[in-house]
Amino acid sequence: MLGRGFLAIWSDIDAQLETDYVHWLTHEHTTERVSTDGFMAVRVFRALKPVTRRYLIIYELESPDVVNSPAYLDKLNNPTPWTQRTLPILKNFMRGGGRLAHSAGTGHGGFVAALTLRHSPADGKKIVATLVLCDRVVAVRLYETDQERTAVKTKEKVVRHVEPGADDRSFSGVLLIEGIDESSLEAAIARLNEINPEMVRHSTVGATVYTSVFSLEKRVL
Numbered sequence: 001m002l003g004r005g006f007l008a009i010w011s012d013i014d015a016q017l018e019t020d021y022v023h024w025l026t027h028e029h030t031t032e033r034v035s036t037d038g039f040m041a042v043r044v045f046r047a048l049k050p051v052t053r054r055y056l057i058i059y060e061l062e063s064p065d066v067v068n069s070p071a072y073l074d075k076l077n078n079p080t081p082w083t084q085r086t087l088p089i090l091k092n093f094m095r096g097g098g099r100l101a102h103s104a105g106t107g108h109g110g111f112v113a114a115l116t117l118r119h120s121p122a123d124g125k126k127i128v129a130t131l132v133l134c135d136r137v138v139a140v141r142l143y144e145t146d147q148e149r150t151a152v153k154t155k156e157k158v159v160r161h162v163e164p165g166a167d168d169r170s171f172s173g174v175l176l177i178e179g180i181d182e183s184s185l186e187a188a189i190a191r192l193n194e195i196n197p198e199m200v201r202h203s204t205v206g207a208t209v210y211t212s213v214f215s216l217e218k219r220v221l
Helices: 015-034 064-068 070-076 081-089 124-131 155-159 182-195 197-201
Strands: 005-012 039-047 054-061 091-105 111-117 137-145 173-179 205-217
Touching: 005 064, 015 039, 015 054, 015 081, 015 205, 054 064, 054 091, 054 205, 064 070, 064 091, 081 155, 091 124, 091 173, 111 182, 111 197, 124 137, 124 182, 137 182, 173 182, 182 197, 182 205
Parallel strands: none
Antiparallel strands: 005 054, 005 091, 039 054, 039 205, 091 137, 111 173, 111 205, 137 173
16 A cells, blocks of 8 residues: 555446446546546456446545545546546446555455445454455455545536435445455455454445456556
8 A cells, every 4th residue: 555545436337338438547537647646546446246347446645635635626627528428427436535544464466355334443453454364365454434525526526417415425434355366355254244244234335356457556657
């Protein structure tokens, strides 16, 4: 993990639109974001479930303040034509940013399991330390969402047609478990269910497993 802040984004895309969506991500959008002051890197994941083309994007930020920094808000309020064309077609969109609360392990795994949380666990540090000991798990990170920073109104929210009364406050945290294969993550989730079943039961989006499809660090721009 490079920084103390994060921004996580989930969305689904229809099969016939996926190629253009992936090109948008890899040819324009992630470069535009990572080049912004305070952004350090991005990782893009796709869910392993074949019936759902669900993507998870995680940006690493220098600090939680970047979530509503002037440089980032300028990008959000001036979306490119390609972004304006893409955002309205995304489904089940969910977004939140904030701080890295607890972390254990080193490096990145090719597979991740992500749970969105309604409430940050009081024993978060212990959970992270326990899960990183699971076989073939390389790192575990617990993020806490800064809902006020995340919920700032921007032009991009208008473009993606956020329903009245809705905003980006749909989860208070994210647990990210990284491993070398799908089975190792399934075992880690089973272990989490043993030590904190409420955390799994009340996840706003279950323990979906994703595979890495793209990454970019600012140093290569």
